[in-house]
Amino acid sequence: MTRKMVNFVGLSSVLIAVSGVAGPGVAPAWAGAPKRPAIFPAPVLIDLGSAQFRLGTSAVLVVAGGTDPDTVARVRNVLRSAGVAEITMAKRVPSSPDRLHVVVGTGDAAVVREALAASHASIDDHAEGYTIASIARGDSGVVTLAGHDADGLFHAVQTFGQLAARGDIPALVIQDHPAMPIRGTIEGFYGAPWSMADRAKHLDFLATVKANTYVYSPKDDPYARDRWREAYPAATLASLKALAGTARRNHIDFVYAVSPGPSVCFSDPADITAMERKFDAMRAIGVGSFYVALDDIEYTKWNCEKDKAAFGPSGAEAAGVAQARLLNAVQASLSAKDPAARPLIMVPTEYYDAKETPYKAALRKHLDPRIVVQWTGTDVVPPAISIPDARAATKAFGRKTLLWDNYPVNDYAQTTGRLLLAPYIRREAGLSGELTGILSNPMNQEVPSRVAVTGVAAFGWNDTGYDAERTWHAAARALAGGDEGATGALLTFFDTQHMAPTFGSQPWQDQAPRLKAMLDHVREAIADGDDIARQTALAELGRYAAGFAAAPDIIRSGTVDAGFAAQSRPWLDAMQLWGRALQLTVAGLEAVDRDSPAAVGYFADAKRRAAEAAAVQSIPGATRFDGPIKIADGVLDRFVVDAPTLMTVPQRGEPEAR
Incomplete structure (x- = not known):
């Protein structure tokens, strides 16, 4: 998918990973029972039917008179991004369509009312509301995008983009409108x-x-x-x-x-x-x-x-x-x-x-x-x-x-x-x-x-x-454009920036809850666990640390929106250094567990990397207050400092090759 398509479809790529259905250009595995699609924002109502149909590579648009041409163009972009190569126009839906037909318009158009009636659906009557109705017909299906008004129709197209990213469409009725104006x-x-x-x-x-x-x-x-x-x-x-x-x-x-x-x-x-x-x-x-x-x-x-x-x-x-x-x-x-x-x-x-x-x-x-x-x-x-x-x-x-x-x-x-x-x-x-x-x-x-x-x-x-x-x-x-690896890297990064401060001293969201839970587990396994529990916890932390250190490069690799990587640059730089500090800390703990004197060197190297990470500064002038970058502060930095005290460290020696 091109960057232009990702920007247009927006959250449609979410459906690929959430539903487990193949994305554009890949023939989806056909399942007997349609799956309820994951749509964001969550619609008011989704009534899932018992059939489904594939988009195919050819589709027909049936557009009601007076429909905004730009909205129609967006429907075309959704179809093309989902692998539909041939798009033609018609004035009505035939009784037995041989390919996908998409009806587009507001509820006051006769062709839209007829299509909704055929799907046993009605128009959502709220401002900015819309109805999407899809039914299996002939060798394919019919999808009706019906807006209460022009804004509602535009919103329907955004939801259709998420549905189309699945590669197949379940028979369903979505009625939706905003709660707040x-x-x-x-x-x-x-x-x-x-x-x-x-x-x-x-x-x-x-x-x-x-x-x-x-x-x-x-x-x-x-x-x-x-x-x-x-x-x-x-x-x-x-x-x-x-x-x-x-x-x-x-x-x-x-x-x-x-x-x-x-x-x-x-x-x-x-x-x-x-x-x-x-x-x-x-x-x-x-x-x-x-x-x-x-x-x-x-x-x-x-x-x-x-x-x-x-x-x-x-x-x-x-x-x-x-x-x-x-x-x-x-x-x-x-x-x-x-x-x-x-x-x-x-x-x-x-x-x-x-x-x-x-x-x-x-x-x-x-x-x-x-x-x-x-x-x-x-x-x-x-x-x-x-x-x-x-x-x-x-x-x-x-x-x-x-x-x-x-x-x-x-x-x-x-x-x-x-x-x-x-x-x-x-x-x-x-x-x-x-x-x-x-x-x-x-x-x-x-x-x-x-x-x-x-x-x-x-x-x-x-x-x-x-x-x-x-x-x-x-x-x-x-x-992340729907990419699983990039999504995981972003969520790891998000966790390091989870703390939400107020004007007072107490934040209203805690820092790095995912990382803290893992580090707390390691502390508990060292303090109270047996050999197997301790070694298992350290191995799990080692794998996490490797992913943590690799996340910035994944985010900067080109899959994630380029603006995100550019505007987050110093945070990604600092995260990479902190990731290496965490890896060295794990190596030190594992060396202690083996009674190896190399632990001293690992912990010293971890301390140096942590100091480098803590010294990374924000982009001058990018925000109102310039200063050092915070990465999982109060969680990761404390663990790096505390790690040498969690077990008795053997006499100093040279670090092992890793």
């Missing part, structure tokens, strides 16, 4: 912003996980923050226009955010006009959704004397009133220029917790009810978010909030030297009833961010059916 990411971190190329790739990725929103809000864009009143240079505006076009093709709502808080004069009509002018310029390049960020600013002082005259002395309550007046004026302007526009989104100055305050009370009282309010949970980086937490936020802000989830963002001091690659957990199933959606604030490293964002998007799509561990594995398989 807003799902995606907000590029809202400090430090080096993403490049336009990274943003475009991120939009392509978001489509594969059925996200629908991307907020452009980089803190380091001067024309969105410090110089927000000024027009963008022509070249930057052209790049943003191209990005907005990529978003449209991916059915992603591109939301442009301005951050005027450090300098805005809330009561000055000129500043309202400046903001309207900024949004008008974005509307002219195809952006239709807007956002005003008022986070990380002071409300203990005004930026202008006019505000003091208009709202009185500065303070929390006065700030809430002033902000509401500005935002209401902007919302009125947006509605007047485009009555169908999505509501304005804002992030307040008090964006975390749900405690009653004068500021929140002022917003609740004065802010236009149409305006969407973002909230980061019980803290800036919350360890968990529950249904009662979200209900408290609804009460505090006077509306259901849009969760700004500060995971996996790594722009604060506690994340120095870290990638955050643990699964997305500790958000309570059922939050879809209490939130308008979830936006993840990702890392400065775009491709590694996809690991967590896959989970965020899957949770937003179906929070009650979300399986964190399986989705985490699916994210690894997608990055």
Whole structure:
């Protein structure tokens, strides 16, 4: 599969390994009973039939009138990537098709309704919903991709990509729709912003996980923050226009955010006009959704004397009133220029917790009810978010909030030297009833961010059916293009970056749980086991250490997304050194077990390699805080230090040849 196809199909390669069915170009083993496909995000309903059929090498497309040509092109790409070489067009499905027929369109088209009726299926009637119905007919089968709307049809194509990667299609009906209306990411971190190329790739990725929103809000864009009143240079505006076009093709709502808080004069009509002018310029390049960020600013002082005259002395309550007046004026302007526009989104100055305050009370009282309010949970980086937490936020802000989830963002001091690659957990199933959606604030490293964002998007799509561990594995398989060895290497690497810090001293996810369990087992076998148990544990650790040391080269070999390897470079470098330190440590323990004096040399070499690994630095300027790279810290480094003390080390000698 080419890299282009992997990017398009996204998670479809997951099905190859999960189901055990051969991939494109390989004739699948025919099984009597169809297998329930693994789809990510998890659909609302899969009704599995008793038959199945092979895709074959020839297919016919039956496309309803008015279907987006780009969506049809994506269906063609799915088929080609699954080994279908010949694709023709027809207006209807024959009674006994001699090859695969794929019906594509929305539920208001007669040809789609007829195909659904033949499959005893009905259209999903939710916004962004879709139905996929497949039946065995004649010598092949018919697959119907039916969207409730154009967005739903686009999502159906993403699921079809996962089904087609199996090589054969089970008879089934999938009815599916998102639990939350807003799902995606907000590029809202400090430090080096993403490049336009990274943003475009991120939009392509978001489509594969059925996200629908991307907020452009980089803190380091001067024309969105410090110089927000000024027009963008022509070249930057052209790049943003191209990005907005990529978003449209991916059915992603591109939301442009301005951050005027450090300098805005809330009561000055000129500043309202400046903001309207900024949004008008974005509307002219195809952006239709807007956002005003008022986070990380002071409300203990005004930026202008006019505000003091208009709202009185500065303070929390006065700030809430002033902000509401500005935002209401902007919302009125947006509605007047485009009555169908999505509501304005804002992030307040008090964006975390749900405690009653004068500021929140002022917003609740004065802010236009149409305006969407973002909230980061019980803290800036919350360890968990529950249904009662979200209900408290609804009460505090006077509306259901849009969760700004500060995971996996790594722009604060506690994340120095870290990638955050643990699964997305500790958000309570059922939050879809209490939130308008979830936006993840990702890392400065775009491709590694996809690991967590896959989970965020899957949770937003179906929070009650979300399986964190399986989705985490699916994210690894997608990055690995379905390759089993590369997937395993990625999961080993992810484990070294499992720790998720908060703004406090206690992390909300532990570091390296898989490695820690293995090392704890070795410690126990040495302390309490017999000779066989100890030697078996050391042999198992030796095999793991070899895989650990080899994982970086596997990740860099070309199978895994090249951007992941490039953006993770110092972490992979450090992991390789730590892997060698672990191998030397195992060699030392095995030498002790043989009563060999070579153990001293092995442990000394392990210590030197560990020091080299601990000295590897992050890429200068890539993140807000530069510093030494952390690899399974608190787990692997402790074991390397402790190993010489676990058994009595014989007198010093020369290391054995290995």
